Amino acid sequence: MTDLASVTCAGCGLLCDDVIVDSSGAAVRLRPECSLGAEWFSQRVRRSAGAPAASIRGQPADVEAALSRAADLLRGARRPLVHGFDWATVEDARAAVALADRLGALIVPGGASGPWPGSPAVPLRGASSATLGEIRDRSRLVVIWREDPVSTHPRLLDRLGFGVGATPRVGADATARLGAERRLVVVDDRDTSTAERAELQLRWPRERDLEALTGLHARHRKLALRPSDLAAQLDGLLELINVVPHAAFVYGAGLVSGRGGQRRALALHELVRALCHDRHVVTLELPPATGTRSVQDVLAWQTGYPQSVDLLSGHPELVTATRPLETGEGVDVSLRVEGAFTKLPDGATEIALSSLPGGSAGTEPEVSIRTAAPGVEANGTAHRLDGVPLALQAPLRGAGPTAAALLTRLLAEIEA
Incomplete structure (x- = not known):
């Protein structure tokens, strides 16, 4: 890679496309400065050059032999699972969906050990969404719900028009x-760090988020509620919403992950729907990984559902049960595509196609093939967290295959 390169940074879902990478020193630096993006590039630029291109049962192997073994496993699978996509491109996701369709597989963005399928609120209720530009130019009120984008998406507040010095801090009761x-x-x-930048911070435990969301909805409909210590804060937030023509809710895993996450997400989207009768209110989800939005959009285009789709019956079905995937479903072969290692369902054999090493001692995949890192060694397309497609460049062109190329070859070998 040249010492200076202009690239799109895939260190977080913002996909900043105005970044200069400086690799002239011992550490990779970004301009504008961003420690999160620098770490992301460093992991991929400095990864071990001596790692084998592929392995079978932890032993080095050539790519052709590894592909043949992976095809044999998938061909004989009774209940295959395709998952991961943490740093996958649109091209990777398209190839994965085609293979999953041929196999009749489950395809799940994210890991196998988390809540499954997370929150189906969008396919069940729909969402009022917006781009970063619309929120910046139109939203007079932005509510960030249990997220800290200053740490996880460092330039988000700047993109939304809340850069340092952009909004003077005033008293929470100054409503004139x-x-x-x-x-x-x-x-x-x-x-x-995000709360420090906010004009107003509302505090209650995460366990009361559902109560708060349904309470806001009820108060908007002017329904009588039993007394609550949240009443004053909810009334204050509703007052702020009622005096603006456009508002936005920014949320993510802090709201929708874990036990009850599906209900909280549904409550948020129902609230936004009700508020839209009087003004325009939108939501912006901060995805848990850079590739999440890309695979969700590909799934929506090709199956009608943006997440957790079962293709076993020959047509797409949304899986709405919420439980850890590792506890059931009879998964016997797991195909991890550009994703971090997660605990597998009991008895499952793993195939990993990833640009970064995965697994831990004693948990090496049955088959592992090293891919070219998207955005560093391979070009591709990724979707920003608001759905805007952006091109990923390859400042350090690698000789390895992309996940999309490997998935396409697997499909061809299985169909042969």
Whole structure:
């Protein structure tokens, strides 16, 4: 890679496309400065050059032999699972869906050990969404719900028009100029870097998020509620919403992951739907990984559902049960595509196609093939967290195959 290269950074879901990578020193540096992006590039630029291109049962192998073994495993699978996609491109996701369709597989963005399938709120209820530009230019109120984008998506507040010095901090009870100001509100009981930048912070435990969301919905409909210590905070937030023509809710895993995440997500989207009768209200989800939005969009285009799709019956079916995938479903072969290692269902054999090493001592995949790192060694397309497609460049062109190329070859070998 040249010392200076202009690239799109896939270190987080923002996919900043105005980044210069400087690799002239001992450490990779980014301009504008971003430690998260620098770490992302460093992991891929400095990865071990001596690692084998492929392995079978932990022993070095050539790519052709590894592909043949992977094809044999998938051909004989009774209940295959395709998952991962943490740093996958659109091209990788398209090839994975084609292979999953041929196999009648489950295809699940993310890991096998988390809540499954996470939150089906969008396919069940729909979502009012927006681009970063719309929120920046139109939203007079932005509510960040239990996320800390200053740490996880470092330039998000700048993209939304809340850069340092952009919005003066005033008292939470100063409501006289609500219509003329843009306000940033954080819902979180933690003291985060994002909360420090907010004009108002609302504090209650995460366990009460569902109560808060349904309470806001009920108060918007002017329904009588039993007394609650959240009442004052909810009324204050609703007052802020009621005086603006456009508002946005920013949320992510802090709201929708874990036990009850599906219900909380449904409550948020139902609230937004109700608020839209009087004004325009939108949502922006911060995905858990860079490739999440890309694979969700590909799944939506090709199956009608943006996540957790079962293709066993010959047609796409949305899986709505919420439980750890590792506990059931009879998965016998797992194909991990550009994803981090996660605990597998009991008895499952793993095939890994990844640009970064995965697994731990004693948990090496049956078959592992090293891929060219998207955005560093291989070109591709990725979708920003608001759905905008952006090109990924390859400043360090690698000789290895992409995950998309390997998946296409697997499909051809299985069909041969």
